[in-house]
Amino acid sequence: MIGTFVAFLLLLQPDPVTVFDGLAKRRAVAELEATCTSELAKTHPFWFLARNGAYDTGRFGWSAEKLDHPSGRTYVVFTTKITSEDIGDQVFELRDGKLSAYVDEADPRGYRVARHNLEVRFEPALKRAVIRDVAAFAKRGEGDGAIWFRMGSQYRVAKIADSQGTAVPFRQAGGVVVATPPEGEPMLTIDYSATVDLPGYAASISDREATLTNDYWYPMTGRLPAPYDLTVIAPKGWVTVGQGEPLETREENGRSVSRFKMDLPVTFYSLSSAPYRTSERIVNGRKYTVWSLDMTDEQMAIQTAIMPDVVEFYEKTFASYPFSRWGALVSPSYGGGALEAYSYATYGSGWLPAIDAHEPAHTWWGGLISNGYLGSLWNESFAVFSDGLYWREGPIGNREEKRQAFVSESSPDDGYARVPVRVGGASVGGVATALGYGKGGKVLQMLELEIGTEATVRAMRRWIETHPKGELGEWRDFQKVASETAGRPLDRFFEQWLDRPGWIEIVRTDFKAEGDRVGVQLRQKLPAYAFTLEVLVEDQAGARKTTRVSVEPDAKGLFAFSVPTPPGTRLVSLDPWRKLLMARPGEKPPLSLAAFVERAPVYVDPTQSAVPRPGQGPALTKLPENLDGIVLVGDPVANARFKILCERAGFRVTGTTLRYGEGTDVTTIDLRQGGAAAIVELAGGGRCAVWLGKTRLPFRTGNARTAVVDEFGRFLRGRTDPVTDGPLAYRLTAR
Numbered sequence: 001m002i003g004t005f006v007a008f009l010l011l012l013q014p015d016p017v018t019v020f021d022g023l024a025k026r027r028a029v030a031e032l033e034a035t036c037t038s039e040l041a042k043t044h045p046f047w048f049l050a051r052n053g054a055y056d057t058g059r060f061g062w063s064a065e066k067l068d069h070p071s072g073r074t075y076v077v078f079t080t081k082i083t084s085e086d087i088g089d090q091v092f093e094l095r096d097g098k099l100s101a102y103v104d105e106a107d108p109r110g111y112r113v114a115r116h117n118l119e120v121r122f123e124p125a126l127k128r129a130v131i132r133d134v135a136a137f138a139k140r141g142e143g144d145g146a147i148w149f150r151m152g153s154q155y156r157v158a159k160i161a162d163s164q165g166t167a168v169p170f171r172q173a174g175g176v177v178v179a180t181p182p183e184g185e186p187m188l189t190i191d192y193s194a195t196v197d198l199p200g201y202a203a204s205i206s207d208r209e210a211t212l213t214n215d216y217w218y219p220m221t222g223r224l225p226a227p228y229d230l231t232v233i234a235p236k237g238w239v240t241v242g243q244g245e246p247l248e249t250r251e252e253n254g255r256s257v258s259r260f261k262m263d264l265p266v267t268f269y270s271l272s273s274a275p276y277r278t279s280e281r282i283v284n285g286r287k288y289t290v291w292s293l294d295m296t297d298e299q300m301a302i303q304t305a306i307m308p309d310v311v312e313f314y315e316k317t318f319a320s321y322p323f324s325r326w327g328a329l330v331s332p333s334y335g336g337g338a339l340e341a342y343s344y345a346t347y348g349s350g351w352l353p354a355i356d357a358h359e360p361a362h363t364w365w366g367g368l369i370s371n372g373y374l375g376s377l378w379n380e381s382f383a384v385f386s387d388g389l390y391w392r393e394g395p396i397g398n399r400e401e402k403r404q405a406f407v408s409e410s411s412p413d414d415g416y417a418r419v420p421v422r423v424g425g426a427s428v429g430g431v432a433t434a435l436g437y438g439k440g441g442k443v444l445q446m447l448e449l450e451i452g453t454e455a456t457v458r459a460m461r462r463w464i465e466t467h468p469k470g471e472l473g474e475w476r477d478f479q480k481v482a483s484e485t486a487g488r489p490l491d492r493f494f495e496q497w498l499d500r501p502g503w504i505e506i507v508r509t510d511f512k513a514e515g516d517r518v519g520v521q522l523r524q525k526l527p528a529y530a531f532t533l534e535v536l537v538e539d540q541a542g543a544r545k546t547t548r549v550s551v552e553p554d555a556k557g558l559f560a561f562s563v564p565t566p567p568g569t570r571l572v573s574l575d576p577w578r579k580l581l582m583a584r585p586g587e588k589p590p591l592s593l594a595a596f597v598e599r600a601p602v603y604v605d606p607t608q609s610a611v612p613r614p615g616q617g618p619a620l621t622k623l624p625e626n627l628d629g630i631v632l633v634g635d636p637v638a639n640a641r642f643k644i645l646c647e648r649a650g651f652r653v654t655g656t657t658l659r660y661g662e663g664t665d666v667t668t669i670d671l672r673q674g675g676a677a678a679i680v681e682l683a684g685g686g687r688c689a690v691w692l693g694k695t696r697l698p699f700r701t702g703n704a705r706t707a708v709v710d711e712f713g714r715f716l717r718g719r720t721d722p723v724t725d726g727p728l729a730y731r732l733t734a735r
Contacts (some may be wrong), residue, residue: 016097020064020076024049027062036092036099045092045102047427048078053087054377054425054432056201067091067173070146070180075103079153079174083202084214084268084339085373087426088150089174105150106374108222110143111181116218116228122210122273124235129205129212130193131155135219138185146178147188149219152202154194163187175216190219200335209274209293209333210234213346218269223372225265225470232258232273240273241291241329243341262343264322265470267370270341272331283308289327294349302353302696303328306712310357313394314386317457318364319464326360328352340383342367353697355712361386368464369473374425377436378475381421382460384408384441385448391702393453397716398667404720405702407577410442411584412503422475422498442581443497449548449579450493450532451486459485496529497581504529504582507557511572511730517562518572518730524557536576536722539568544722546576565732572730576722577703587726591679593701596689597631605634605642612698612713614677614691628686636692645690649678649706658693660708660717667708667717675699675713678706 023032027049033041052058060081067075076099078090091103103109117134137147153175160168162182170179179188196203196215203215218228232240234256240249244262251257256273276291279300288307290300307326315321327344336348340362347356365371365382391406393399415434421443424435448456459482466481467473475498483490505525512519533549553559563572575582578589589595597615603623604613613619614631624630627645636643636653643653652659656671669676675693682688691699693709700715701707707718723729 015066016094017064017066017076020078024062024064024078032099035097040092040099040101043102045090045099048087048090051429053082053427054373054430054436055083055086056430057082057086057088057426059201063174065173067176067178068171069144069178070169071144073144075173075176077173077176079176081154081198081202082152082175082216083198084216085426087374088216089153089176091176103148106222106372108140108224109146109148110139110141111137111147112140112221112224113149113219113226114138114185116226116230118218118228119231119233120212120217120271121233122205122235124205124207124210127195127197127205128193129196129203129210129217131191131217133190133192133219134187135190136185136187137181137221140222140224145181147181147186147221149177149179149221150216151175151177151192151219152194152216154196155192155217156194157190157192159191161189165189177219199333204333206333209272209331210238211272211274211331211333211346213270213272213331213334213341214339217271220267223267223374224472225267225370227263227265227470228269230260230262230271232260232271234258234273237275238273239276239278239291240271241276241327241344242271243269243343245324245343264342264367265370266342266367267372267472268341268366270339270344270346272329272346274331276329279304281305281308284312286311286321287325289325289344290330290352291327292330292352293332295330295352299353302712306353306355306697307360309395310355310360310390311363313390314361314364317389317393318386318461319368321363322368323363328356340366355697355700355714357387357390358383361390364464369467370471371474372472374427375472375474376422376424376440377426377432378440378473378478380433380436381440381444384437385444388441388445389453389457391700391715396710396714398718401704401718401720402702402715404577404722405704405707405715405718407579407703408441408445409578409589409703410445410581411578412581413438415439416503416581417501420499420501439497439581443494445579446497446531446581447482447490447493449534451482451490455486456482492530500527504531504580506582506727509574509727513565513732514562516565516567518565518732519560519562520572520574520730521558521560522551522553524553524559526557528553528557531580534575534577534579535563536571536573537563537565537569538571538573538722539566540570541568569732571722571724571732573722573724574728577720578723584726584728587723587728590703590721590723591687591705592703592721593677593679593689593699593705593707594703596679596687596705597677597691600629600631600689602631602633605632605639607635607638608633608692612695614689614699626686627682627688629688631689631691633691642690642692645680645688646676646678646692648680649676649690651676651678651690651692651708653692658708669693669708669710669716673711674709674716676708677701 074094092099093101114136119132121130203212240258242260247259249258281304323343338347340359345359361383365379371379415431463481479494508523510521600617603620634642636646671693697713704718704720
């Protein structure tokens, strides 16, 4: 009945797109599917009306517009206000009154942009951007006789001309433009403009700041990356920040003119201009810059001091950094979070100063290898993994202790059961971010467990070396390189983690002491996973030894093995640092400072007011007698009770000097430029946390229960508890 009624409406309308527009505004999925051919309807093409995109594209509602192709064919564009790294307008061919075919945004339709030459003029009083793009187009695959390109729907094209200045016919619907191309591989001058006023979502222009970041303000074909030249005209005295290399800034006709050259082909372009204050630092010949309207001089100086270690670590680990500068731009209109731009990153207000290893990683994962976000959010997975890799393997602190403290704990998310990672692009909605930032990063951490850190890093480096410049990457490309690098097929590993939704579910674990060994039997819920399992054995003195077991379950999901347990063994723990993506019913998370202090009451000794206050718990004005569950910020020199607790944590303090460690393995810090924290067991039962020292940024303690940090809160030393309670842990009686 729905199909008959809709067909009747279409017959009554002189323009059937009017019907489509009304249905789109009502998000009438079933009625729109009734307007499709049976073959198209089977694909449920109006998913975008039922759910928004990965970053909430569609939140402002949808409408429909007619698009006439130069060939005489007719298309319907379902359009909305869009934001970066998400879905765009949805396009269908209309034939004989039926929607007959979907036009995939990832299809370049026969052409790609080879290079842009963009000129952007900001008009803050009108919240307006006026843009000219001299775009060089190159042939790319089979086409349909027209050049297709896409932008945000608010950008309206005024005219297009060829290299001789001759007008080129075009049509626009929403953010989709089709143009009749000249012969060969044309150079087109595209003039367009927009009123942009979507702060916190996409582009925004005001009297205080103009930013096109997080928006599609440039013509795109198939989400394919392209390099560009950029000239920006902004109000006098404003500082413009664009991607790539800055070429010049000058005043001209009472305006600020800035030029940039971005030779690295990328998919997403950021651009901001405002009367920013600037702080710079040069380290090893590279310039590090902070641009902000609101940060203090001290905050900006801290930020420039902490950025070089991250960039230099990635350069040493993956590939040469492709620019002469790295920067952090704080934008009050950007909103929360942060967004990469490969030579800098944009942050919302209040984020910095902070050590961020995620956005810089995108220079390699999203920059040197691009991602259009339509297939999967793989580059978010690589940035998340790289962030953890920096904290585990970076140049500062004890590497072995960091490897335990900075594991990405791998509990499942409900979204992991809905969609496989490999097809978790922006079109699957919000679950795409759970897969990209969550499961995909955990898959790489399990790959590291499977083949080792060195082989994993070598595969990542090799992928950058061999991937064709300017082409989009995907999981399948890395899978091939990883297998070649590891010297053995890894198809089963990637297929079970990328092509199957879900996670490991161990339904039964049996331990049995057998002389100087402990037998273990695991039963998984089917279909079972094969994986590498870390097994920790700990003795009465706290000494630990870790081995690895390759779990190969049988058809019933069973696998058995045994563990050597020398005299004095007190604990056998499976997956002790929680690296495996696994359901963990009945498991008690190990103690960690981060979890303990999050909501715990805090007492700050009056002499320690300069110490960054840990956690978000209530402040205590008086030190209670019962310290259980309390965080104490104090000075062991001035407070004998606090000194006893610090000594129990392994902190030996003389004056402003703290020593941690035993024998020749001792770390010394000055508490005026560093700090320490620990969870301490109390003599009468219960536990508290001690916090001491002075740092310029909050402590970064990862999963550790004891931590020593430098002046920027970076982890130097510490101790992390393994899993000791639950179905994957077995305590032995003394023998």
